[in-house]
Amino acid sequence: MSFFERLMGRKSAKSAKERLQMVLIHDRTDLTPAILEALKEELLAVIARHVDIDPSTIRVELENEGRSQRLIADIPLRPAARRKS
């Protein structure tokens, strides 16, 4: 929310759309934010067993494309040279 929007009071249609976007993704996939968080943790644990990653840079999100959803994981890898062994 921008400063201006905060000042003027947020337009309710915008909140409605954003809230619905989240609700529909969860309704369609049956994935709650809690399950998604658990999934992310487990995914990270598995990946970290094989490669060096920085947990704070990881992005695991649901996106929608038309009426179908996909799980997007963006996992930056640390350069090999800087790896401590």
Add this chain to the structure above:
Amino acid sequence: MTAKIVTISSGKGGVGKTTTVANLAVALASEGKKVVCIDGDIGLRNLDVVMGLENRIVYDIVDIVEGRCKTRQAMIRDKRLPDLFLIPAAQTRDKNAVSPSDMIRLCDELRAEVDWVLIDSPAGIERGFRNAIAPADRVLIVTNPEMSAVRDADRVIGLLEAEEKAAPSLILNRLNPSLVRRGDMLSVEDVYDLLRIEVIGIVPEDENVIMASNKGMPLTLEGKSRAGQAFRNIARRLAGEQVPFLELEAQNLWERLARLGRK
């Protein structure tokens, strides 16, 4: 004749399914097509009063299914439009009195006799909904620009996908253009972005809708109300015509003047 079977559904109640069925039926019958509407809301019969045919009911859909009358005997003919018929719901029975295969059998019988069969689905996603969609060639989802109506519409669209039915089309009812302009109502684009199914109609909020149902005279019977015009356009699109969407912005003279003043 080979009728097209069209079911009007929504998930949420009170969004305008019955209003839509009555108005589309009248619009199609006014173009000289033979139309039968079926009230699928067993136990909560309503289409009869919206169409103004409540005093003429003798038999209902459960009488047909249970063999107490012939299909023709339960078809009430509209006096204003001789090619328009209603098969009423039973009022004192429950939804389990009719099964999806009963509906398919009934519609197959009607298919040879008429041009259009319009089925008014009850709210919910249980037996009455299953009955209503079983025979459908095409499903129209009615929703309002409002959180719970859009969410329920999405649920119904998902169920239709799971049934591998042809993709449904959307009717956005009760749109208030000045609220949209103010940023306090979801716009047509917002709802399309969320649901991602083809939009076949946009119907404005219009007090004439309530007046028409008070009188039992669907809007598409006469007059120039904006909602009536919107429903007539939907009927033409259903029949395959390309019809541009109404300019909902300039809703009345005052708003038009206000917009001119701002330029």
